Amino acid sequence: xxxxxxxxxxxKNKFRDPAKLREKRIAMCVKLRKDQKNEHIMKRRKITLSSxxxxxxxxxxxxxxxxxxxxxxxxLQIRGCQAARKLLSVERDSSINEIIIAGLLxxxxxxxxxxxxxTLQFEAAWALTNVTxxxxxxxxxxxxxxxxxxxxALLSSPMLHIxxxxxxxxxxxxxxxxxxxxxxxxxxxxxxxxxxISPDTPLGFLHNLAWTLSNLCRSKDPYLPGSVVQQMLPSxxxxxHLSDKNILSEAxxxxxxxxxxxxxxxxxVVRTGIIPRLIELLNHExxxxxxxxxxxxxxxxxxxxxxxDAQTQVVIxxxxxxxxxxxxxxxxxxxxxEAAWALSNIAAGPSKQIQQLINCGLFAPLVELLRSGDFKxxxxxxxxxxxxxxxxxxxxxxxxxxxxxxxxxxxxxQVRDAKVVMVILDTINNLAAEKSGETEGLCRLIxxxxxFAHIEMLQNHENVSVCxxxxxxxxxxxxxxxxxxxxxxxxxxxxxxxxxxNSSFQTLNSDL
Numbered sequence: 001x002x003x004x005x006x007x008x009x010x011x012k013n014k015f016r017d018p019a020k021l022r023e024k025r026i027a028m029c030v031k032l033r034k035d036q037k038n039e040h041i042m043k044r045r046k047i048t049l050s051s052x053x054x055x056x057x058x059x060x061x062x063x064x065x066x067x068x069x070x071x072x073x074x075x076l077q078i079r080g081c082q083a084a085r086k087l088l089s090v091e092r093d094s095s096i097n098e099i100i101i102a103g104l105l106x107x108x109x110x111x112x113x114x115x116x117x118x119t120l121q122f123e124a125a126w127a128l129t130n131v132t133x134x135x136x137x138x139x140x141x142x143x144x145x146x147x148x149x150x151x152x153a154l155l156s157s158p159m160l161h162i163x164x165x166x167x168x169x170x171x172x173x174x175x176x177x178x179x180x181x182x183x184x185x186x187x188x189x190x191x192x193x194x195x196x197i198s199p200d201t202p203l204g205f206l207h208n209l210a211w212t213l214s215n216l217c218r219s220k221d222p223y224l225p226g227s228v229v230q231q232m233l234p235s236x237x238x239x240x241h242l243s244d245k246n247i248l249s250e251a252x253x254x255x256x257x258x259x260x261x262x263x264x265x266x267x268x269v270v271r272t273g274i275i276p277r278l279i280e281l282l283n284h285e286x287x288x289x290x291x292x293x294x295x296x297x298x299x300x301x302x303x304x305x306x307x308x309d310a311q312t313q314v315v316i317x318x319x320x321x322x323x324x325x326x327x328x329x330x331x332x333x334x335x336x337x338e339a340a341w342a343l344s345n346i347a348a349g350p351s352k353q354i355q356q357l358i359n360c361g362l363f364a365p366l367v368e369l370l371r372s373g374d375f376k377x378x379x380x381x382x383x384x385x386x387x388x389x390x391x392x393x394x395x396x397x398x399x400x401x402x403x404x405x406x407x408x409x410x411x412x413x414q415v416r417d418a419k420v421v422m423v424i425l426d427t428i429n430n431l432a433a434e435k436s437g438e439t440e441g442l443c444r445l446i447x448x449x450x451x452f453a454h455i456e457m458l459q460n461h462e463n464v465s466v467c468x469x470x471x472x473x474x475x476x477x478x479x480x481x482x483x484x485x486x487x488x489x490x491x492x493x494x495x496x497x498x499x500x501x502n503s504s505f506q507t508l509n510s511d512l
Contacts, residue, residue, distance in 0.1 A: 060087070062095075066102045074117060081111065081123035088130035096134045105131070105145045112150040118159050125154060125165045132172035139176045148173065148180075148187050155192040163196060164205050171212030178219035190216070190231050197235055203244050210239050210250035217257040223265065229258060233272060240277055245290055248281065252296035259303035266307035275304065275318045283323045294335055298327060302342035312349055321346075321360040328365035333374040340369055340380035347387035354392045363403040370408035378412060379420050385409060386423050389430035397431055406431065406445065413454040418463040425458070425469040432476060443477040452477070 060083035068080025084104065087095050099105070104127075111117070111124035128147055132139045147169070154166035170189055173180045184190075196209055213232055217224055232254075239251035255278075259269040281297045301320060305312045320342075327339035343362060346353055357363065369381040385405050389397055400406075409424045428451075432442045446452060458470035 062087070062098045062102065065099075066104065069104050069107050074120060077107075077111065078117075078120050078123055081108065081120065081127050084108075085123060085127035085130055088127060088133075093134050093138070096131050096138050099127075099131065100138070100141050105141055105147075109142075109145045109147050109150055112147070112154060115157075118157075118162060121154070121157075122159070122162050122165060125151070125162065125169060129165060129169040129172060132169055132176075136176055139173055139180060143173065143180055143183060148183055148189070152184075152187055152189050152192050155189075155196055160202075160205070164208055167193065167196065167205070167208045167212050171208065171215050174212060174215040175218065178221055181216055181219055181224070184216070185225070185228055190228055194231065194235055197238075203247070206239070206242075207244065207246045207250065210236075210247045210254070214250045214254040214257070217254045220257070220260060223261060224258070226268070229268060233268075237272055237274060240274055245293060249290075249292040249296060252278070252281070252293060252300060256296045256299040256303060259300050261303075263307045263311065266304055266311055269300070270304060270307075270311050270314055275301070275315055279315075279318045279320050279323055282327065283319075291332055291335070294327075294330075294332075295338065298335065298338045298342065302338060302345060305342055305345040309349055309353070312346055312353060316346070316353065316356055321356060321362065324360070324362060325365045328362070328369060333377055336369060336373055336377040337380055340366070340373075340377050340384060344380055344384035344387055347384045348391065351391060351393045351396060354388055354396050357388075358396065358399060363400060363405070367404045367408050370405065370412065375415070375417075378415075379417070382409060382412065382420055382423050382427070386427045386430070389427050401431065401442070401445070406442075407449050410446065410449045410451040410454065413451065413458065418461070418466050421458065421461070421463075421466050422469055425455075425466070425473055429469075429473055429476070432473070439476070446477070 065080050065084045065087065068076040069084065071077060071080070084099060088099065108124040108128050111120050112128075114120055128142055128151075132142050151166045151169045151173075155163055155170075157163045157166070170184060170193065174184055193209060193212060197206065201209070213236065216228075216232070236251055236254050239247050240255070242248065242251075255269055255274065259266050278297045278301055281293055282301070301315055305315050305320075324339055324343060327335055328343070330336050330339065343357070343366060346357060366381055366384055369377050370385070373381065385400065388400055392400070406428070409427060413421060413424055415421065428442075428446065432439045446455075452474070455470045455473055458466055459474070461467050461470065
């Protein structure tokens, strides 16, 4: 079947060229592509600097702001910039537009270079930072007015609050995308940012630096240049070993971006030696309930196990499989989904790594997700089962069925998602393949579970590929004249037959 062949071309299995399979593995990952805005925001408007106390916000009119900013009096200029940044802190994009239309950006940028007036520098920098928190067009206006070199120069200011404000502005600009990220890199922003990191840097300031570096790592079209990654890695590794949860979160997000790509990018992260630390964070009781750390740490690990067999094994050897059952049963469905995705990546590997999944008892929580998880988690779990039937041995597939996976996916044939239904049909087809020697027993079990009733209905599905796949599967079972036979009275038939013809299955069970 053409549809099945197209799908199999995206997966790894022992019947295909091993040299090319792993390269395609990244394509089969059903990743969580939506940005988790509640945990990690690219831009920030309401700013609280670690070096300044909170203050009351009261807004002046735009007319008063324009008059004061354009005056020749330093005190009025300070008052105007302060009023502008307060207005921009509480109002929406319309206020940013008013500031831009009034021509105030050029004045703000000019104020950034007035080293003898640090208060004016700071207020102007804050106002510009709030402008960069708006749309891409707003950020463009700030960049086009020459603010980037001025902000980079402010990173070396002896005034901590001014330097920190510049960090925040650069973080907002970096978060806008690869174009302005590359502008920052061309202006040598990265060395200037890294120079701000020292043993004496306050934790709040370090958090802002970590967030900015993470934003620089975020965009991948194109990816961050390798030379820049190498510059940033020592600081990111250092951040990952601190105890502050905010800094840990930003560091984990940075590594999740850096590991999202081809095997050579993954290898750069693997060689840092951070994998044991990531597993530690996933397993630590304090961070287990901290979604802002668990989510990016798990995403990073999931990216790595989408790489080569060797890269996947490094993660396994670091103890990830011992932590994975807890993550599959996490209270947050988003974590369950990420964990199932990571498991599916490992399941796409060789039978040796699939056996390690079995040895760590991961089939049971996987089946739990298939039965009672939210649909997104179920979808990832279905892909994991599919991968096991592609690369697993006959014994491993039999054990998969024994844990209840077949029953669970048969019930999921009723979902409306055509892609999920196709994966399930292909999975059943793999289980019933001649190589297993269990076509008869499996078809009997499917009939006992009521699966053929669902498959027959799928012949009328609105999706043509689903119709063809359902018909093909029914034809296969009809060829062995099983559909019309009496119901299976012994659900363990398939396992009894397997044990008679394959003594290694007994060894497999005893090992478990």
